Structure formats: C-alpha cells, structure tokens
Amino acid sequence: MASLFKEQAKLSAYRDRRFSGTQEEFDEALRTSSTVYIGNVSFYTTEEQIYELFSRAGEIKKIIMGLDKNTKTPCGFCFVLFYSREDTEDAVKYISGTILDDRPIRVDFDWGFQEGRQWGRGRSGGQVRDEYRTDYDPDILSVATLCGYGKLVQKE
Ligand code: GTA
Secondary structure, eight states: OHHHHHHOSOSOSOOOTTOOSOHHHHHHHHHHOOEEEEESOOTTOOHHHHHHHHTTTSOEEEEEEEEOTTTOSEEEEEEEEESOHHHHHHIIIIITTOEETTEEOEEEEESOOOTTTTBOOSTTSSOGGGGGOOSOOTTEEOTTTSSSOSSSEEOO
16 A cells, blocks of 8 residues: 555645755655644544544554644644554545544644644634634634634634
8 A cells, every 4th residue: 555655746735834854855754654634623522532533544653632822722633643654544545534523534644743733823822724714603703803704712
C-alpha cells in the first residue's frame, strides 16, 4: 500500500505556513511521517472516542487534542501519531469522512507534530478556518453581528 501513496504527487492540499523547510522537504515529510491531522471534530469529542475510532487503523502512539489557546478547551482538531506508516495511510484512506459525533471528520496526512502545534492559530484562540465561516449556525451567537454568523461567542 505504501507504494500506491508514493505515486501520488500531492498527499495533502494543506500547506503549513509555519513549516520552516522547502516544499520538497514538506512533501517528503508528508510521505514518510506517521502522523495524521483530524479536522472538523466536534468540540465535545473526547480523546477516548478518537482513540477508539483510530485504533481500528492500527496501534496508536499518542493523541494530541487541538486546543483553543485562550480557553485551553478542544477547538475542533487533533493529531494522531501511529507507530507505522502503513497504519497512517489506512487512517487517511478508510477513516476520513467517517461521522463522529454527527460530524464528517477529515483525516489528512501531516508533516509531524511539534510542541505548539496543538494550539488554534486564530485570533480568537480557536482555528483559523472558524473565523471565515459564513454558514448560519443557530447555536452560535456572534458578538459582531448578533445574528448568528461567525464564531466569537459560542452558547453552551
Ligand atoms: N495536516 O488541513 C490541515 C490542517 N489545518 C487546517 C490545520 N492544521 C492542519 N494540519 C494538516 N492539515 O498545527 C494544523 C496546523 C496547526 C493546527 C491549528 O492544525 O498546522 P489552524 O487551523 O488554527 O491554523 O491550525 P492554520 O492551519 O495555520 O490556518 P490556515 O492555514 O491559515 O487556514 C486554515 C483554513 O482556513 C484554510 O485551509 C482555509 O480553509 C481557511 N482560510 C484561511 N484564510 C482564509 C481566508 N482569508 N479566507 C477564507 N478562508 C480562509
């Protein structure tokens, strides 16, 4: 299975702007690392749920929950570190798109976890993409518009 993925030029549409190396080094890291990024995770999904789902792909070394840098609470993403590259590829291939806590999660190859990457990089503390959300969510109240668009205050 590893050779199948090697044939593909681009393993991820995402490019981490904080990766300090060249594009070639980034691509090589994506091809060889045993880390996946999980996006679109519910804020209520626990590490135990992530463990249960992803251990179907293989033995897990570590899970790092993505946290809002201000509140230190889960903010919709995590990293799963596997022992084997083959299990990493299986996670992307078979688990991406799975519904977890009513949300289709996205499993992406990742260049490797480093301290600091667990924090949301958005100005509000959460993920950057949440700040560009335009869809209406009745459970979310925006301070700026007071009409439910965006994510500045979440009613819980
Ligand atoms: N492997 O897809 C990913 C991924 N994402 C989205 C985040 N991380 C990812 N890793 C992999 N694949 O460690 C990692 C980051 C970091 C942690 C938190 O998760 O490497 P973040 O989501 O808070 O911030 O990261 P990040 O990734 O630096 O944000 P970025 O790249 O600016 O934008 C994320 C998304 O927001 C974009 O893909 C886009 O959908 C949206 N976005 C950004 N800017 C705009 C804009 N101006 N207009 C509209 N949409 C925008």
